[in-house]
Each structure stands twice: as structure tokens, then as C-alpha cells.
Amino acid sequence: MTGDWPLSAPCSGRDGFTPSEDDWSTGADLKRLCRPQLDTCGPCPFRAACIATVKPAQAKFDGIAGGRLWCNGEVIDALDDVFEDELAEPKLRASCGTEAGARDHKRHGERVCPSCRQATREVSARRREEKAKQPKQLQLDFATT
Numbered sequence: 239m240t241g242d243w244p245l246s247a248p249c250s251g252r253d254g255f256t257p258s259e260d261d262w263s264t265g266a267d268l269k270r271l272c273r274p275q276l277d278t279c280g281p282c283p284f285r286a287a288c289i290a291t292v293k294p295a296q297a298k299f300d301g302i303a304g305g306r307l308w309c310n311g312e313v314i315d316a317l318d319d320v321f322e323d324e325l326a327e328p329k330l331r332a333s334c335g336t337e338a339g340a341r342d343h344k345r346h347g348e349r350v351c352p353s354c355r356q357a358t359r360e361v362s363a364r365r366r367e368e369k370a371k372q373p374k375q376l377q378l379d380f381a382t383t
């Protein structure tokens with residue numbers, strides 16, 4: 239891929255991808271302004287390169303990059319078909335291996351590391367199990383009263 243890929247991107251020459259700070263104050267404003275442009279990223283073959291160039295998390299970026307809408311460097315909206323491997327490599331942190339670690343990765347606009355992914359899967363499975371038990375417990379409670 240050559241360095242002039244932005245000229246071939248679907249957004250080339252189009253406005254509204256990085257609204258002026260004078261035009262919005264909340265994430266909801268940003269969504270209202272940018273959502274129509276987000277669809278432009280749908281067929282773009284440069285999403286990963288776009289994110290690697292803009293570095294939205296580090297730059298505290300506000301606007302559209304790589305099929306996602308970022309506000310202060312965090313993803314607040316995304317196309318349905320984005321791929322996690324379009325994001326930056328995850329940094330390992332003290333929180334890794336926990337659900338909070340997965341949230342930290344997302345906050346930094348990067349992929350979720352394998353141990354955080356596993357922790358999230360386990361927490362979700364536990365929650366599902368607990369939820370599945372609840373109605374039975376209630377039924378038993380009713381039966382014994």
C-alpha cells in the first residue's frame with residue numbers, strides 16, 4: 239500500500255468527517271453530525287491504515303476514522319461490519335485478565351488482549367448461568383411459601 243492511499247479513499251474530498259468544535263458539544267451532537275458520513279467508510283479498504291494514521295485514542299480524536307465515530311479518542315459509534323483487527327495492537331496493563339481490562343482496551347481504542355477476552359467470556363458465562371438459575375429459585379421460593 240502506498241502513502242497516497244487517502245486520495246483513493248471514499249472520503250477523499252468530502253467534508254464532515256472532523257466537525258469543528260464550534261458545531262458540537264456532546265457525543266450526541268457528534269453522532270447527529272457525523273452518522274450520515276460514517277456510511278462512507280463501509281466499502282473503504284483502508285480502515286486499518288486510517289486508524290493507524292489518525293491514532294484516534296492517542297490524539298483524543300473527535301470525528302470519523304476507520305469506520306468508527308470517535309469522541310475524545312473513544313469509539314461512540316461504529317459500522318456494523320467493523321473488524322477488531324483494524325484497531326491498534328493491545329497494550330498489556332495491570333488490569334489485563336479482567337473485565338475492567340477489556341474496558342481499558344476499548345477506552346484506548348485498541349484490540350482486546352486474549353486474557354481480557356477470556357475474562358470477559360467467563361464473566362458473561364457466569365452471568366448467564368446465574369440468570370438461568372433465578373426463575374427456578376423463585377419457583378422454589380413460591381412452592382415453599
Ligand code: SF4
Nearest residue numbers: 247249279282288304
Ligand atoms: S476509513 Fe473512512 S475516514 Fe478512513 S479513509 Fe476510509 S472512508 Fe476515509
Ligand SMILES: [Zn+2]
Nearest residue numbers: 334339351354
Ligand atoms: Zn488485556
